[in-house]
Amino acid sequence: MSRKVRIAQLSCGPEYSGVQKEIYDAAEAVDAEVFFPDIALADVERAVDAFGLDVRSADLKLMIARGKALVDGKVDADGVFIGTCFRCAEAAIVRNELRRYIHEHSRLPVVSYSFTERTTAGTLLTRMEALTTIARRRALLAREEQTGITMGVDSGSSTTKAVVMKDNKIVGTGWLPTTEVIKSAEGTVAQALEMAGLTREDIQAVGTTGYGRFLIGKHLGADLIQEELTVNSKGAVYLAGHQRGASTVIDIGGMDNKAISVLDGIPGTFTMGGICAGASGRFLEMTAKRLGVDITELGPLAMKGMGKNVSMNSYCIVFGTQSLVNALAAGSSREDVAAAACHSVAEQVFEQQLQEIDIKEPVIMVGGTSLIEGLVYAMGQLLQTEILVPPYSQYIGAVGSALLASGFIQGE
């Protein structure tokens, strides 16, 4: 049995929010243990002075002192979880600066999260799992080439994707909307195998990721079941041909978004949000439906419009749709509305998530929404950089899974 991964918790308010048990439960579910770096009371003020951020809350001072102890090597950990109360400005400043400080001065993977009393272990699970993956599978994550014949399946909240790879090339793909999780997975696997001209018996190793990873992983007898944060990072830098050095991966998904700061293919800091579906692919689906176009047509439509002509910046899918309907009723063109919807999603991801990681070029956009060129354009405008969309970007999780699964081929 492998030793438990030790995750240092730097936090303010989890106990009084009633969510400390949820944090413990999430860690336990991925065979990790959360601990509080042991700090002498006398060291707290000294550490805060050295850090230079003059905060008033004692628990935030404690967070800073603990973060410094980790960076100074006084306390050993495999990963860091930074959590503070949602809507606390003072805590948000500390959370962000501490996250940046640890990222810049150590190799420790960091995840930060702002919780409410409604935060559950389920919400934290993927984040905790990613921390343990980075600690346990660093060697596997260093894999840069796919070997043999492997398959990756990504069971996402909106769509299920499958990819068959052979000798470092994608030879088959499958894509279906996620309805019944297992049925959708079986359908995409059949599509990918048919395209590859292979059978299930030819596959030497299988990897699964996404929301349904455990269920389909068990069903398919997967060799690798891994959360999408590390898998997508790996898939993104692999497909973008940028496996070495720093990069930023943005994946605007159907239900949540991932922003990952990557170094040599391994996530350093990452966020997974968001608070509302207003900043997800789901909103763009609804926009396409209301405009009477297929989701694949939304991007080209948006490129013809001017987003600035329509006011649409909502943190809520309902209000976002409301402004969309109002704009159309006021005579705005479909092109302008499509562009505004893309800009709105990009802006929210920019404001809510990209501020929590360090943006380093190249910025790679992946996932199904990366095919919506209006969204990629809007993100590029906001970040003032050219966004890289690699080939097969919509299959990112499946490609990452297939790549990593090749590490499980017997004899490897």
Place this chain on the structure above:
Amino acid sequence: MAKVFIYPATSLILSDLVARFGHKPLGAALGIRERIQTAGVDSPPLQITPEEPKRGLKYAAVEVPSGVRGRMAIYGPLIEEAEAAVIVTDADLAFGCMGCARTDELILFSLRQSGIPILELKYPTNEEEGVQFVAAIKKFLAGLPNGGEA
């Protein structure tokens, strides 16, 4: 005997002083530790569930962070119960401390609004101030109904 809210609520010294002068201290019974091995400096001595931040809505609106509301679910009823209060500001962490500055602001405001007798003192920085500090607390407590000598 008066019920006296103490601030910082975790201060064992204040708690002890109030009890010595025959009153009931209202605060969090929490020892001062040399090392901090819990989530916060004022980690709760009792089980807090997600219900506490909801109960805290009586004292702070929903947009106030859950940690503030969770704390107010504990301290709010004590403030309502209090007949007097001793507030020590700028206290050293070792004297007793509260984890959240926003909660502190709300606690102090609630106490000042309540109309109960309040003694507000700055934490002493030398021996002379220390003597005056204890004397002021003693005088205040002795002046409360049914206060006794230590």
